[in-house]
Amino acid sequence: MNPLVAPESQPRDARTALSVNLNKVALLRNTRHLGIPSVIRAAEQVLNAGAQGITVHPRPDERHIRAEDVHALAEFLKAWPQAEYNIEGNPFHNLIGFIEAVRPHQATFVPDNVEQFTSDHGWNLPADLERLVPVIQQTKALGVRVSLFMDPIPEAMAHAAQAGADRVELYTEAYARAFGTADEDAVLAQYVRAAEAALAAGLGINAGHDLNRDNLTRFLREVPGVAEVSIGHALIADALELGYTETVRDYQRCIQRAFAPEAAAR
Numbered sequence: 188m189n190p191l192v193a194p195e196s197q198p199r200d201a202r203t204a205l206s207v208n209l210n211k212v213a214l215l216r217n218t219r220h221l222g223i224p225s226v227i228r229a230a231e232q233v234l235n236a237g238a239q240g241i242t243v244h245p246r247p248d249e250r251h252i253r254a255e256d257v258h259a260l261a262e263f264l265k266a267w268p269q270a271e272y273n274i275e276g277n278p279f280h281n282l283i284g285f286i287e288a289v290r291p292h293q294a295t296f297v298p299d300n301v302e303q304f305t306s307d308h309g310w311n312l313p314a315d316l317e318r319l320v321p322v323i324q325q326t327k328a329l330g331v332r333v334s335l336f337m338d339p340i341p342e343a344m345a346h347a348a349q350a351g352a353d354r355v356e357l358y359t360e361a362y363a364r365a366f367g368t369a370d371e372d373a374v375l376a377q378y379v380r381a382a383e384a385a386l387a388a389g390l391g392i393n394a395g396h397d398l399n400r401d402n403l404t405r406f407l408r409e410v411p412g413v414a415e416v417s418i419g420h421a422l423i424a425d426a427l428e429l430g431y432t433e434t435v436r437d438y439q440r441c442i443q444r445a446f447a448p449e450a451a452a453r
């Protein structure tokens with residue numbers, strides 16, 4: 188699947204794109220002044236291994252991805268025209284400056300506060316609708332697709348479409364926490380309902396947060412129409428053990444298994 192193709196034109200059973208979030212590579216690098224591990228080298232390796240895109244979340248405190256990384260990745264990705272560049276952040280803090288300067292394929296708007304430990308909630312719609320409309324219009328006018336980070340609330344999806352978003356990113360921590368517990372089926376059903384509502388509203392669907400090699404396949408098998416998953420923390424942790432190449436291939440097998448069980452069994 189080409190992640191640059193508009194989600195609405197993708198068939199429901201199209202393979203989900205894997206965007207690798209490199210925040211945690213930068214986090215480790217930032218503990219010394221040696222430039223290792225290299226975010227660019229990581230991007231090169233995960234793309235060579237078959238990832239379809241790169242995600243970064245340049246937080247205002249630069250705890251991991253720094254402004255210079257956002258620009259260096261944009262330069263590097265010019266040599267990878269099929270790869271999608273996804274930049275996450277709060278459009279009312281520092282995100283829009285990056286979007287204007289870099290014009291990635293996708294901007295994911297996340298309602299984090301400045302010192303947030305990690306993302307832990309989606310936009311509150313319709314309450315946030317009015318203030319989101321101008322920044323969505325501004326971003327789309329730059330030719331950048333807009334995705335809104337959302338809790339799996341079916342009723343909110345029509346409001347995301349009304350705000351002008353192209354996609355929603357379903358915030359998957361609740362599913363990841365429930366995975367392997369008695370709550371798994373019920374929580375997953377909530378994501379299915381949210382995805383159905385998003386599709387009915389004409390939105391594309393992304394998903395992310397705490398997805399991993401254990402929970403990914405079932406999520407993609409059950410939740411309809413997921414165009415892209417962005418995965419960082421668990422994938423980079425796996426890569427410390429397996430290396431980037433084997434790790435990305437394994438995540439791709441998890442995705443493949445969701446769509447073609449017999450092929451992934453080989």
Ligand SMILES: CC(=O)[C@@H](O)[C@H](O)COP(=O)(O)O
Nearest residue numbers: 210244275297305306395396
């Ligand atoms: C938007 C989102 O889902 C986050 O997962 C985020 O990109 C992770 O941020 P940290 O790496 O700073 O925890």
Ligand SMILES: NCC(=O)COP(=O)(O)O
Nearest residue numbers: 208395396397417419420
């Ligand atoms: N948008 C989610 C993301 O980019 C990565 O989240 P995580 O895998 O680091 O939890």
